Amino acid sequence: MTAGEAARVETAQPDIVYRPRGRVPGTSVGAHRGRDAGGLGTFRDQVPFLRMPDARRIDVRATLRDPFEGTHVRRFESRTAVEVWALVDLSASMRYRGEADRMDLVAALCASLAASATRIGDSFGLLGCDGAVREDVSLPPTRRRGIGPAIRERLLAAPCTAARADGLREAGRRLVGRPKIVFVISDFRWPEALVAEVFSGLARHDLVPVVLADPSEDEGLPAWGLMELDDLEGAGRRTVFMRPALRRRWLAHEQARADTLRRIATAYGRPPFRLAGRFEAEALTRHLIGT
Incomplete structure (x- = not known):
């Protein structure tokens, strides 16, 4: 794709409108x-x-x-101007495919963020992480317009095989200097201690957690029936007989996990944005302007 074609693709996409919390330091x-x-x-x-x-x-x-x-x-x-960063979880659970492919949503979000930021003179940077920071996926901050399609292709080509996302600790330590807007994009199926550590390391920035979810993980659960579950992070497959009591416990556990994430996120930044089904720039804009 030529630079002109990339620019036309980005122009056709709706912008994500964002504004930093408070006044921004800097001379750019x-x-x-x-x-x-x-x-x-x-x-x-x-x-x-x-x-x-x-x-x-x-x-x-x-x-x-x-x-x-x-x-x-x-x-x-x-x-x-401000720097906008996307910190992307590339652990194995991000390979999940339900009603939507999780990495398709991530790629669409990051491409739209890059286009929206560079269009108004901000810079956009990307850090992909699994057990460590993935240099093959990461990009330094740039104001170059037309990078959205390249970022999308890079993310779609990234393998997600590791069992952990500990590299996000190191990613936070790399964001030195003046405050930035930082989107942390993951399904957040992490230990609570890791969530708190990553978010506390980004507390000086304008932190925006983006939770990747899928309707099939909760709304699609049957009340009765056999289900084959595949742990993408290495625990193997198992067959479960779903019944109403188990379904209630499952949903209660998911709600508790979401409540914990929201509590930790609001202590260090903005409340999480839930991205499920398909990416809509307008929905993310409403979330950013309202928080």
Whole structure:
């Protein structure tokens, strides 16, 4: 695919609209509210001349209204770019296929994130992880437009065979410097201690957990019948006789796991976004704007 074709594909996709929590530090010009104030940008407030001695920004009306004859200048809010990162779990459970292929959803999400970020001047980076950080999948942050299809192809080609996702600890330690928007994308079938450790390591960033799920994992469970279960992380296959009592316990366990994830996530960042069935940029936008 040529660069022009890639750009046309990205333009046809709906954007994921996001905004960082709070003002963003940094000097790179972008689309988000910056932490610094100066002589250019969006009007913020008026301050005494001695706080910002810039004669070009003197506010004549405010100066004339001051009963103490002080001189006032207009201060403006800078617009700043931010780094957007996707940390993707590539452990074996991410190979699950129910109503949708789990890695198809991941690839569609990351391609859309990359297109949306680079379109407004932000940079996008990718870290794939299983037992370690996967250098064959990861990409450094870039503002180059048209990278969405390449990211999609890279993720779809990535093998998911490892039994663990401990590499996400190391991924968090790599994100140094000023705060970033970090999407952690996984089914989160991890020990609770690992979830807490990964999220606490990303607490200085704007953390957005994205939970990969599938309707077949809960809504599709029968009340009665034989089911063959395949543990993708190496525990083998087993046959289970599903019955109403077991189904209730199963669903209660899944709900408890979701509640635990939400509790830990909201302690360090935003509540999780559940991605199931198919990817919709509008649904993720509503989640990001509302949290």
